[in-house]
Amino acid sequence: MSTSAGPPDVGSDDKLDRGVLKVAGVVVLGAIMSILDVTVVSVALPTFQSEFNATYATVAWTHTAYTLALAAVIPITGWAADRFGTKRLYLTSLVLFVLGSVLCAFAWDIGPLIGARVLQGLGGGMLMPLGMTIMTRAAGPERIGRVMAVLGVPMLLGPIAGPILGGWLIDVASWHWIFLINLPIGIFAFIAASRVLPKDQPQPSETFDFVGMALLSPGLALFLFGVSSIPEEGTVQAARVLVPAALGLVLVVSFVFHALRKRNPLIDLHLFLNRNLTVAVITMTLFIVAFMGAGLLFPSYFMQVREESTLMAGLLMAPQGIGAMITMPIAGRLTDKTGPGKLVLTGIVLIAVGMGTFTQLAADTSYVLLLGSLFVMGLGMGMTMMPIMTAALASLTHAEVARGSTLMNIVQQAGGSIGTATMSVILTNQILNNQAATAYNGVVQGVVPADQVPPEVLAAGQSGLAEAFGSTFTVAVVLVALCLIPALFLPRSKKALQTDTHGQEGDEDGDAAQAPPIVMH
Secondary structure, eight states, X not given: OOEEOXXXXXXXXXXXXXXXXXXXXXXXXXXXXXXXXXXXXXXXXXXXXXXXXXXXXXXXXXXXXXXXXXXXHHHHHHXXXXXXXXXXXXXXXXXXXXXXXXXXXXXXXXXXXXXXXXXXXXXXXXXXXXXXXXXXXXXXXXXXXXXXXXXXHHHHHHHHHHHHHHHHHHHHSOTXXXXXXXXXXXXXXXXXXXXXXXXXXXXXXXXXXXXHHHHXXXXXXXXXXXXXXXXXXXXXXXXXXXXXXXXXXXXXXXXXXXXXXXXXXXXXXXXGGSHHHHHHHHHHHHHHHHHHHHHHHHHHHHXXXXXXXXXXXXXXXXXHHHHHHHHHHHHHHHHHHHOSHHHHHHHHHHHHHHHHGGGGOOTTOOHXXXXXXXXXXXXXXXXXXXXXXXXXXXXXXXXXXXXXXXXXXXXXHHHHHHHHHHHHHHHHHHHHTOHHHHHHHHXXXXXXXXXGSOHHHHHHHHHHHHHHHHHHHHHHHHHHHHTHHHHTTSOOSHHXXXXXXXXXOHHHHHHHHTSOOOOOO
16 A cells, blocks of 8 residues: 655654644645635536526536546545555645646636636645545544644635635626636645655555445445435435435445455445444544535525625624534544544534524524524534544554545535535425415525515515525424434544454554555555
8 A cells, every 4th residue: 555654753752743633734734725616616606607698507516527527536536545655645635726726717618617627626626635644644543633633624614614715706706716726725725735745656556446435435426316316306306316326226235346346446334344434434424414515505594584795694604614613623632632522412412502593583683692503502512523534544554544544535526415405405495384484485585576576475474495405404403303313323432433343453553553564455
Protein backbone atom coordinates (compact mmCIF):
# COMPACT_ATOMS: atom_id res chain seq x y z
CA MET A 1 0.00 0.00 0.00
CA SER A 2 1.41 3.36 -0.96
CA THR A 3 1.67 5.64 2.00
CA SER A 4 3.19 8.90 3.04
CA ALA A 5 5.98 9.06 5.53
CA GLY A 6 4.64 10.45 8.77
CA PRO A 7 6.37 12.96 11.00
CA PRO A 8 8.99 11.52 13.35
CA ASP A 9 6.87 11.93 16.44
CA VAL A 10 3.68 10.41 15.13
CA GLY A 11 1.47 9.56 18.05
CA SER A 12 4.18 10.39 20.56
CA ASP A 13 3.00 13.85 21.57
CA ASP A 14 -0.31 14.69 23.15
CA LYS A 15 -0.61 17.94 21.18
CA LEU A 16 -0.82 18.55 17.45
CA ASP A 17 2.72 19.65 16.57
CA ARG A 18 3.57 22.32 14.02
CA GLY A 19 4.10 19.82 11.21
CA VAL A 20 0.69 18.24 11.70
CA LEU A 21 -0.95 21.67 11.88
CA LYS A 22 0.64 22.60 8.55
CA VAL A 23 -0.75 19.43 7.00
CA ALA A 24 -4.13 20.23 8.55
CA GLY A 25 -4.12 23.70 7.00
CA VAL A 26 -3.53 22.27 3.53
CA VAL A 27 -6.20 19.61 3.92
CA VAL A 28 -8.81 22.03 5.29
CA LEU A 29 -8.27 24.37 2.32
CA GLY A 30 -9.16 21.58 -0.10
CA ALA A 31 -12.09 20.42 2.01
CA ILE A 32 -13.51 23.94 2.24
CA MET A 33 -13.46 24.37 -1.54
CA SER A 34 -15.10 20.99 -2.12
CA ILE A 35 -17.85 21.36 0.49
CA LEU A 36 -18.62 25.01 -0.22
CA ASP A 37 -19.24 24.21 -3.87
CA VAL A 38 -22.04 21.84 -2.88
CA THR A 39 -24.00 24.69 -1.29
CA VAL A 40 -22.73 27.87 -2.92
CA VAL A 41 -24.37 27.03 -6.25
CA SER A 42 -27.82 26.61 -4.67
CA VAL A 43 -28.25 30.39 -4.34
CA ALA A 44 -27.26 30.89 -7.99
CA LEU A 45 -29.98 28.68 -9.49
CA PRO A 46 -32.43 31.58 -10.14
CA THR A 47 -29.57 33.50 -11.78
CA PHE A 48 -28.79 30.53 -14.03
CA GLN A 49 -32.47 30.37 -15.02
CA SER A 50 -32.49 33.96 -16.28
CA GLU A 51 -28.93 33.90 -17.63
CA PHE A 52 -29.38 30.78 -19.75
CA ASN A 53 -33.16 31.01 -20.28
CA ALA A 54 -33.61 27.54 -18.77
CA THR A 55 -36.16 25.87 -16.50
CA TYR A 56 -35.50 25.26 -12.81
CA ALA A 57 -35.41 21.49 -13.43
CA THR A 58 -32.62 22.03 -15.96
CA VAL A 59 -30.47 24.39 -13.90
CA ALA A 60 -30.88 22.13 -10.85
CA TRP A 61 -28.58 19.73 -12.70
CA THR A 62 -25.68 22.08 -11.92
CA HIS A 63 -26.12 20.89 -8.32
CA THR A 64 -27.14 17.30 -9.05
CA ALA A 65 -24.31 16.65 -11.53
CA TYR A 66 -21.73 17.79 -8.98
CA THR A 67 -23.06 15.58 -6.19
CA LEU A 68 -23.40 12.55 -8.48
CA ALA A 69 -19.80 13.00 -9.65
CA LEU A 70 -18.75 13.16 -5.99
CA ALA A 71 -20.56 9.90 -5.27
CA ALA A 72 -19.15 8.16 -8.34
CA VAL A 73 -15.50 8.96 -7.65
CA ILE A 74 -15.39 8.42 -3.86
CA PRO A 75 -15.33 4.58 -4.06
CA ILE A 76 -12.11 4.49 -6.11
CA THR A 77 -10.28 6.92 -3.82
CA GLY A 78 -9.07 4.24 -1.41
CA TRP A 79 -7.57 2.10 -4.17
CA ALA A 80 -6.07 5.11 -5.95
CA ALA A 81 -4.47 6.32 -2.69
CA ASP A 82 -2.92 2.87 -2.26
CA ARG A 83 -1.73 2.72 -5.85
CA PHE A 84 -0.45 6.24 -6.54
CA GLY A 85 0.10 7.72 -3.09
CA THR A 86 -1.99 10.20 -1.17
CA LYS A 87 0.07 13.31 -2.00
CA ARG A 88 0.15 12.66 -5.73
CA LEU A 89 -3.57 11.93 -5.83
CA TYR A 90 -4.39 14.96 -3.67
CA LEU A 91 -2.50 17.29 -6.04
CA THR A 92 -4.25 15.70 -9.03
CA SER A 93 -7.63 16.19 -7.37
CA LEU A 94 -6.87 19.87 -6.74
CA VAL A 95 -5.97 20.35 -10.41
CA LEU A 96 -9.19 18.68 -11.59
CA PHE A 97 -11.28 20.73 -9.18
CA VAL A 98 -9.71 24.07 -10.12
CA LEU A 99 -9.83 23.26 -13.84
CA GLY A 100 -13.52 22.38 -13.51
CA SER A 101 -14.11 25.64 -11.60
CA VAL A 102 -12.51 27.74 -14.35
CA LEU A 103 -14.50 25.95 -17.05
CA CYS A 104 -17.69 26.59 -15.05
CA ALA A 105 -16.91 30.30 -14.90
CA PHE A 106 -16.49 30.51 -18.68
CA ALA A 107 -19.50 28.32 -19.58
CA TRP A 108 -21.55 29.92 -22.34
CA ASP A 109 -24.65 27.75 -21.88
CA ILE A 110 -26.27 25.50 -19.30
CA GLY A 111 -25.00 22.29 -20.98
CA PRO A 112 -21.29 23.19 -20.78
CA LEU A 113 -21.84 24.43 -17.22
CA ILE A 114 -23.29 21.07 -16.16
CA GLY A 115 -20.42 19.24 -17.87
CA ALA A 116 -17.84 21.40 -16.11
CA ARG A 117 -19.57 20.72 -12.80
CA VAL A 118 -19.05 16.99 -13.39
CA LEU A 119 -15.30 17.56 -13.83
CA GLN A 120 -15.30 19.75 -10.73
CA GLY A 121 -17.09 17.00 -8.77
CA LEU A 122 -14.62 14.33 -9.86
CA GLY A 123 -11.81 16.34 -8.29
CA GLY A 124 -13.81 17.52 -5.28
CA GLY A 125 -15.05 14.03 -4.45
CA MET A 126 -11.55 12.79 -3.66
CA LEU A 127 -10.43 15.77 -1.59
CA MET A 128 -12.33 14.95 1.62
CA PRO A 129 -11.54 11.20 1.93
CA LEU A 130 -7.93 11.87 0.95
CA GLY A 131 -7.76 14.64 3.52
CA MET A 132 -8.99 12.28 6.23
CA THR A 133 -6.41 9.68 5.24
CA ILE A 134 -3.54 12.18 5.16
CA MET A 135 -4.47 13.73 8.51
CA THR A 136 -5.04 10.39 10.26
CA ARG A 137 -1.66 9.09 9.16
CA ALA A 138 0.14 12.32 10.01
CA ALA A 139 -1.21 12.58 13.55
CA GLY A 140 -1.31 8.91 14.55
CA PRO A 141 -4.04 7.04 16.46
CA GLU A 142 -3.41 8.86 19.76
CA ARG A 143 -4.45 12.22 18.31
CA ILE A 144 -7.14 11.25 15.80
CA GLY A 145 -9.89 12.98 17.80
CA ARG A 146 -8.20 16.37 17.47
CA VAL A 147 -7.53 15.67 13.78
CA MET A 148 -11.21 14.97 13.16
CA ALA A 149 -12.09 18.18 15.01
CA VAL A 150 -9.95 20.15 12.56
CA LEU A 151 -11.57 18.46 9.56
CA GLY A 152 -15.02 19.02 11.04
CA VAL A 153 -14.80 22.80 10.60
CA PRO A 154 -15.48 22.84 6.84
CA MET A 155 -18.02 20.01 7.14
CA LEU A 156 -20.17 21.92 9.63
CA LEU A 157 -19.62 25.47 8.37
CA GLY A 158 -19.91 24.70 4.65
CA PRO A 159 -23.74 24.61 4.57
CA ILE A 160 -23.80 27.92 6.48
CA ALA A 161 -21.03 29.79 4.67
CA GLY A 162 -22.00 28.60 1.18
CA PRO A 163 -25.22 30.62 0.80
CA ILE A 164 -23.62 33.68 2.41
CA LEU A 165 -20.59 33.59 0.10
CA GLY A 166 -22.65 32.78 -2.99
CA GLY A 167 -25.19 35.50 -2.34
CA TRP A 168 -22.50 38.09 -1.65
CA LEU A 169 -20.45 37.27 -4.77
CA ILE A 170 -23.50 37.39 -7.02
CA ASP A 171 -24.57 40.72 -5.49
CA VAL A 172 -21.19 42.50 -5.70
CA ALA A 173 -19.78 40.85 -8.84
CA SER A 174 -21.46 38.15 -10.96
CA TRP A 175 -22.26 34.44 -10.88
CA HIS A 176 -18.93 33.69 -12.57
CA TRP A 177 -17.10 34.54 -9.35
CA ILE A 178 -18.68 31.76 -7.31
CA PHE A 179 -16.41 29.54 -9.45
CA LEU A 180 -13.47 31.87 -10.20
CA ILE A 181 -12.80 32.36 -6.49
CA ASN A 182 -11.55 28.76 -6.43
CA LEU A 183 -8.67 29.65 -8.81
CA PRO A 184 -6.46 31.66 -6.40
CA ILE A 185 -7.42 29.46 -3.45
CA GLY A 186 -6.68 26.33 -5.48
CA ILE A 187 -3.31 27.60 -6.69
CA PHE A 188 -2.30 28.46 -3.12
CA ALA A 189 -3.51 25.06 -1.89
CA PHE A 190 -1.55 23.27 -4.64
CA ILE A 191 1.70 25.10 -3.82
CA ALA A 192 1.21 24.52 -0.09
CA ALA A 193 0.36 20.83 -0.56
CA SER A 194 3.37 20.23 -2.79
CA ARG A 195 5.65 21.69 -0.12
CA VAL A 196 3.98 20.54 3.11
CA LEU A 197 2.61 17.04 2.46
CA PRO A 198 5.16 14.25 3.03
CA LYS A 199 6.60 12.55 -0.04
CA ASP A 200 4.87 9.43 -1.33
CA GLN A 201 6.64 6.09 -1.29
CA PRO A 202 5.11 4.13 -4.20
CA GLN A 203 4.64 0.41 -3.66
CA PRO A 204 3.58 -2.44 -5.97
CA SER A 205 -0.21 -2.61 -6.18
CA GLU A 206 -2.82 -5.29 -6.63
CA THR A 207 -4.91 -5.35 -9.80
CA PHE A 208 -7.67 -2.78 -9.82
CA ASP A 209 -11.15 -4.14 -9.06
CA PHE A 210 -12.82 -3.17 -12.34
CA VAL A 211 -15.90 -5.29 -11.63
CA GLY A 212 -16.33 -3.60 -8.27
CA MET A 213 -16.02 -0.15 -9.83
CA ALA A 214 -18.51 -1.06 -12.58
CA LEU A 215 -21.01 -2.07 -9.89
CA LEU A 216 -20.48 0.43 -7.06
CA SER A 217 -19.78 3.79 -8.73
CA PRO A 218 -22.70 3.77 -11.19
CA GLY A 219 -24.83 2.05 -8.56
CA LEU A 220 -24.30 4.90 -6.09
CA ALA A 221 -24.80 7.54 -8.80
CA LEU A 222 -28.06 5.97 -10.03
CA PHE A 223 -29.43 5.47 -6.53
CA LEU A 224 -28.65 9.04 -5.48
CA PHE A 225 -30.07 10.39 -8.75
CA GLY A 226 -33.34 8.61 -8.05
CA VAL A 227 -33.44 9.79 -4.45
CA SER A 228 -32.50 13.36 -5.47
CA SER A 229 -35.41 13.39 -7.96
CA ILE A 230 -38.02 12.83 -5.23
CA PRO A 231 -38.51 16.53 -4.32
CA GLU A 232 -39.02 17.54 -7.95
CA GLU A 233 -41.38 14.66 -8.73
CA GLY A 234 -43.23 15.01 -5.43
CA THR A 235 -43.63 11.26 -4.98
CA VAL A 236 -41.49 8.16 -4.52
CA GLN A 237 -43.66 6.30 -7.06
CA ALA A 238 -42.54 8.34 -10.08
CA ALA A 239 -40.65 6.40 -12.76
CA ARG A 240 -37.82 8.93 -12.65
CA VAL A 241 -37.36 8.03 -8.98
CA LEU A 242 -38.07 4.30 -8.90
CA VAL A 243 -36.21 3.13 -12.03
CA PRO A 244 -32.75 4.63 -11.35
CA ALA A 245 -33.00 4.12 -7.57
CA ALA A 246 -33.99 0.45 -7.95
CA LEU A 247 -31.32 -0.19 -10.59
CA GLY A 248 -28.72 1.56 -8.44
CA LEU A 249 -29.74 -0.47 -5.40
CA VAL A 250 -29.42 -3.71 -7.38
CA LEU A 251 -25.90 -2.71 -8.48
CA VAL A 252 -24.88 -1.79 -4.91
CA VAL A 253 -26.24 -5.07 -3.52
CA SER A 254 -24.44 -6.94 -6.31
CA PHE A 255 -21.25 -5.18 -5.29
CA VAL A 256 -21.74 -6.36 -1.70
CA PHE A 257 -21.87 -10.01 -2.82
CA HIS A 258 -18.92 -9.42 -5.15
CA ALA A 259 -16.83 -7.72 -2.44
CA LEU A 260 -17.48 -10.46 0.11
CA ARG A 261 -16.15 -13.09 -2.32
CA LYS A 262 -13.21 -11.15 -3.75
CA ARG A 263 -9.90 -11.08 -1.91
CA ASN A 264 -9.06 -7.44 -2.71
CA PRO A 265 -12.30 -5.57 -3.47
CA LEU A 266 -12.69 -1.87 -4.28
CA ILE A 267 -14.17 -1.29 -0.80
CA ASP A 268 -13.14 -3.82 1.84
CA LEU A 269 -16.43 -4.79 3.52
CA HIS A 270 -14.49 -6.92 5.99
CA LEU A 271 -13.83 -3.63 7.78
CA PHE A 272 -17.31 -4.15 9.23
CA LEU A 273 -15.81 -6.92 11.35
CA ASN A 274 -14.44 -4.02 13.36
CA ARG A 275 -17.17 -3.38 15.94
CA ASN A 276 -16.27 0.27 16.49
CA LEU A 277 -16.46 1.06 12.78
CA THR A 278 -19.77 -0.78 12.35
CA VAL A 279 -21.44 1.06 15.24
CA ALA A 280 -20.01 4.37 14.00
CA VAL A 281 -21.34 3.79 10.48
CA ILE A 282 -24.86 3.09 11.78
CA THR A 283 -24.75 6.16 14.05
CA MET A 284 -23.35 8.36 11.27
CA THR A 285 -25.99 7.23 8.79
CA LEU A 286 -28.88 8.20 11.06
CA PHE A 287 -27.16 11.42 12.10
CA ILE A 288 -26.37 12.57 8.55
CA VAL A 289 -29.92 11.86 7.35
CA ALA A 290 -31.32 13.99 10.19
CA PHE A 291 -28.61 16.70 10.09
CA MET A 292 -28.55 17.25 6.31
CA GLY A 293 -32.33 17.11 6.08
CA ALA A 294 -32.79 19.66 8.86
CA GLY A 295 -29.99 21.77 7.41
CA LEU A 296 -32.18 22.31 4.35
CA LEU A 297 -35.16 23.40 6.46
CA PHE A 298 -33.59 26.16 8.57
CA PRO A 299 -32.71 28.64 5.79
CA SER A 300 -35.88 27.71 3.89
CA TYR A 301 -38.01 28.74 6.89
CA PHE A 302 -36.24 32.09 7.17
CA MET A 303 -36.64 32.78 3.44
CA GLN A 304 -40.14 31.42 2.80
CA VAL A 305 -41.96 32.21 6.04
CA ARG A 306 -40.01 35.22 7.36
CA GLU A 307 -39.25 36.50 3.81
CA GLU A 308 -35.56 37.05 4.52
CA SER A 309 -33.00 37.32 1.72
CA THR A 310 -30.63 34.45 0.99
CA LEU A 311 -27.75 36.41 2.47
CA MET A 312 -29.68 37.19 5.67
CA ALA A 313 -30.85 33.58 5.96
CA GLY A 314 -27.23 32.48 5.86
CA LEU A 315 -26.24 35.04 8.48
CA LEU A 316 -29.07 33.90 10.76
CA MET A 317 -27.51 30.42 10.69
CA ALA A 318 -24.25 31.78 12.14
CA PRO A 319 -25.07 30.91 15.81
CA GLN A 320 -25.08 27.25 14.85
CA GLY A 321 -21.56 27.54 13.42
CA ILE A 322 -20.36 29.51 16.44
CA GLY A 323 -21.67 26.84 18.80
CA ALA A 324 -19.93 24.11 16.83
CA MET A 325 -16.64 26.01 16.78
CA ILE A 326 -16.73 26.32 20.59
CA THR A 327 -17.24 22.61 21.36
CA MET A 328 -15.44 20.98 18.43
CA PRO A 329 -11.82 21.47 19.60
CA ILE A 330 -12.80 20.57 23.18
CA ALA A 331 -14.57 17.43 21.97
CA GLY A 332 -11.53 16.51 19.87
CA ARG A 333 -9.23 16.56 22.90
CA LEU A 334 -11.70 14.74 25.16
CA THR A 335 -12.35 12.05 22.52
CA ASP A 336 -8.65 11.17 22.46
CA LYS A 337 -8.63 10.89 26.27
CA THR A 338 -12.01 9.37 27.14
CA GLY A 339 -13.46 7.93 23.93
CA PRO A 340 -16.36 9.35 21.89
CA GLY A 341 -19.32 7.56 23.51
CA LYS A 342 -20.29 10.01 26.26
CA LEU A 343 -19.59 13.05 24.09
CA VAL A 344 -21.76 11.83 21.23
CA LEU A 345 -24.65 10.99 23.55
CA THR A 346 -24.47 14.47 25.12
CA GLY A 347 -24.23 16.11 21.69
CA ILE A 348 -27.27 14.25 20.34
CA VAL A 349 -29.33 15.33 23.36
CA LEU A 350 -28.32 18.97 22.84
CA ILE A 351 -29.23 18.78 19.14
CA ALA A 352 -32.62 17.25 19.93
CA VAL A 353 -33.33 19.92 22.58
CA GLY A 354 -32.33 22.76 20.27
CA MET A 355 -34.24 21.38 17.31
CA GLY A 356 -37.28 20.80 19.51
CA THR A 357 -37.93 24.54 19.47
CA PHE A 358 -38.43 24.40 15.71
CA THR A 359 -41.25 21.86 16.05
CA GLN A 360 -43.37 24.69 17.50
CA LEU A 361 -42.70 27.23 14.76
CA ALA A 362 -45.10 30.08 14.10
CA ALA A 363 -45.02 32.98 11.65
CA ASP A 364 -43.73 35.30 14.37
CA THR A 365 -41.58 33.07 16.58
CA SER A 366 -38.99 35.15 18.40
CA TYR A 367 -35.64 35.34 16.63
CA VAL A 368 -33.93 35.36 20.03
CA LEU A 369 -35.45 31.96 20.78
CA LEU A 370 -34.63 30.58 17.32
CA LEU A 371 -31.04 31.82 17.27
CA GLY A 372 -30.50 30.57 20.82
CA SER A 373 -31.80 27.15 19.77
CA LEU A 374 -29.46 27.12 16.76
CA PHE A 375 -26.56 27.92 19.10
CA VAL A 376 -27.48 24.97 21.35
CA MET A 377 -27.69 22.75 18.29
CA GLY A 378 -24.26 23.95 17.21
CA LEU A 379 -22.83 23.02 20.60
CA GLY A 380 -24.25 19.53 20.10
CA MET A 381 -23.00 19.20 16.53
CA GLY A 382 -19.46 20.05 17.60
CA MET A 383 -19.63 17.11 20.01
CA THR A 384 -21.17 14.65 17.58
CA MET A 385 -20.05 14.36 13.97
CA MET A 386 -16.28 14.20 14.28
CA PRO A 387 -16.19 12.04 17.45
CA ILE A 388 -18.27 9.54 15.45
CA MET A 389 -15.62 9.70 12.71
CA THR A 390 -12.95 9.14 15.34
CA ALA A 391 -14.76 6.03 16.59
CA ALA A 392 -14.76 4.68 13.04
CA LEU A 393 -11.10 5.31 12.21
CA ALA A 394 -9.17 5.17 15.50
CA SER A 395 -9.06 1.37 15.75
CA LEU A 396 -8.12 0.82 12.10
CA THR A 397 -4.57 -0.08 11.19
CA HIS A 398 -2.41 2.17 9.02
CA ALA A 399 -3.22 -0.08 6.07
CA GLU A 400 -6.97 0.29 6.56
CA VAL A 401 -7.27 4.05 7.01
CA ALA A 402 -7.69 4.96 3.32
CA ARG A 403 -10.47 2.40 2.87
CA GLY A 404 -12.12 3.37 6.15
CA SER A 405 -12.20 7.09 5.33
CA THR A 406 -13.55 6.30 1.85
CA LEU A 407 -16.31 4.19 3.39
CA MET A 408 -17.32 6.96 5.81
CA ASN A 409 -17.47 9.50 2.98
CA ILE A 410 -19.76 7.21 0.97
CA VAL A 411 -22.03 6.98 4.02
CA GLN A 412 -22.08 10.78 4.32
CA GLN A 413 -22.86 11.34 0.64
CA ALA A 414 -25.66 8.77 0.55
CA GLY A 415 -27.11 9.80 3.92
CA GLY A 416 -27.06 13.48 2.97
CA SER A 417 -28.98 12.86 -0.26
CA ILE A 418 -31.55 10.67 1.49
CA GLY A 419 -32.03 13.21 4.30
CA THR A 420 -32.46 16.15 1.93
CA ALA A 421 -34.93 14.29 -0.27
CA THR A 422 -36.90 12.94 2.70
CA MET A 423 -37.35 16.32 4.39
CA SER A 424 -38.18 18.01 1.06
CA VAL A 425 -40.98 15.54 0.34
CA ILE A 426 -42.40 15.73 3.87
CA LEU A 427 -42.40 19.54 3.77
CA THR A 428 -43.98 19.60 0.30
CA ASN A 429 -46.77 17.26 1.38
CA GLN A 430 -47.39 19.29 4.54
CA ILE A 431 -47.75 22.43 2.42
CA LEU A 432 -50.03 20.76 -0.14
CA ASN A 433 -52.32 19.56 2.65
CA ASN A 434 -52.93 23.19 3.66
CA GLN A 435 -54.60 25.31 0.95
CA ALA A 436 -53.70 28.62 2.59
CA ALA A 437 -50.07 27.54 2.98
CA THR A 438 -50.02 26.47 -0.66
CA ALA A 439 -51.32 29.86 -1.76
CA TYR A 440 -48.84 31.75 0.38
CA ASN A 441 -45.97 29.58 -0.81
CA GLY A 442 -46.96 30.38 -4.39
CA VAL A 443 -46.75 34.10 -3.60
CA VAL A 444 -43.31 33.70 -1.97
CA GLN A 445 -41.99 31.83 -5.01
CA GLY A 446 -43.47 34.39 -7.41
CA VAL A 447 -45.86 31.90 -9.02
CA VAL A 448 -49.00 33.66 -7.74
CA PRO A 449 -49.25 37.51 -7.76
CA ALA A 450 -49.65 38.82 -4.20
CA ASP A 451 -52.49 41.18 -5.21
CA GLN A 452 -54.60 38.19 -6.25
CA VAL A 453 -54.61 36.72 -2.74
CA PRO A 454 -56.76 38.34 0.00
CA PRO A 455 -54.75 39.67 3.00
CA GLU A 456 -56.51 37.34 5.44
CA VAL A 457 -55.58 34.35 3.26
CA LEU A 458 -51.96 35.53 3.15
CA ALA A 459 -51.86 35.79 6.95
CA ALA A 460 -53.42 32.35 7.37
CA GLY A 461 -51.09 30.96 4.71
CA GLN A 462 -48.01 32.33 6.45
CA SER A 463 -49.08 30.65 9.69
CA GLY A 464 -49.92 27.45 7.84
CA LEU A 465 -46.53 27.42 6.14
CA ALA A 466 -44.81 27.86 9.51
CA GLU A 467 -46.82 24.92 10.89
CA ALA A 468 -45.76 22.82 7.89
CA PHE A 469 -42.12 23.50 8.75
CA GLY A 470 -42.81 22.67 12.40
CA SER A 471 -44.35 19.31 11.49
CA THR A 472 -41.37 18.48 9.27
CA PHE A 473 -38.94 19.38 12.05
CA THR A 474 -40.79 16.91 14.28
CA VAL A 475 -39.68 14.12 11.95
CA ALA A 476 -36.10 15.42 12.08
CA VAL A 477 -36.15 15.44 15.89
CA VAL A 478 -37.35 11.82 15.93
CA LEU A 479 -34.48 10.83 13.61
CA VAL A 480 -32.00 12.63 15.86
CA ALA A 481 -33.39 10.83 18.90
CA LEU A 482 -33.02 7.48 17.12
CA CYS A 483 -29.27 8.18 16.89
CA LEU A 484 -29.11 7.60 20.64
CA ILE A 485 -29.66 3.85 20.17
CA PRO A 486 -26.48 3.01 18.19
CA ALA A 487 -24.57 5.78 20.02
CA LEU A 488 -25.02 3.82 23.26
CA PHE A 489 -22.63 1.23 21.82
CA LEU A 490 -19.84 3.67 20.90
CA PRO A 491 -16.61 3.20 22.92
CA ARG A 492 -16.57 5.18 26.17
CA SER A 493 -12.90 4.82 27.05
CA LYS A 494 -9.56 5.32 25.34
CA LYS A 495 -8.81 1.61 25.54
CA ALA A 496 -12.14 0.63 23.98
CA LEU A 497 -11.61 3.22 21.23
CA GLN A 498 -8.39 1.53 20.14
CA THR A 499 -9.57 -2.08 20.38
CA ASP A 500 -10.92 -3.83 17.30
CA THR A 501 -13.13 -6.88 16.94
CA HIS A 502 -10.16 -9.22 16.84
CA GLY A 503 -9.13 -8.16 20.33
CA GLN A 504 -6.16 -6.09 19.18
CA GLU A 505 -5.39 -3.55 21.86
CA GLY A 506 -4.43 0.03 21.26
CA ASP A 507 -0.70 -0.76 21.49
CA GLU A 508 -0.94 -3.29 18.74
CA ASP A 509 -2.90 -0.94 16.55
CA GLY A 510 -0.51 1.82 17.41
CA ASP A 511 2.38 -0.32 16.24
CA ALA A 512 0.49 -1.15 13.10
CA ALA A 513 -0.17 2.49 12.51
CA GLN A 514 3.54 3.19 12.48
CA ALA A 515 4.59 0.02 10.69
CA PRO A 516 6.21 0.13 7.25
CA PRO A 517 3.78 0.40 4.33
CA ILE A 518 2.17 -2.85 3.24
CA VAL A 519 0.08 -3.79 0.24
CA MET A 520 -3.65 -3.97 0.90
CA HIS A 521 -6.58 -3.58 -1.46
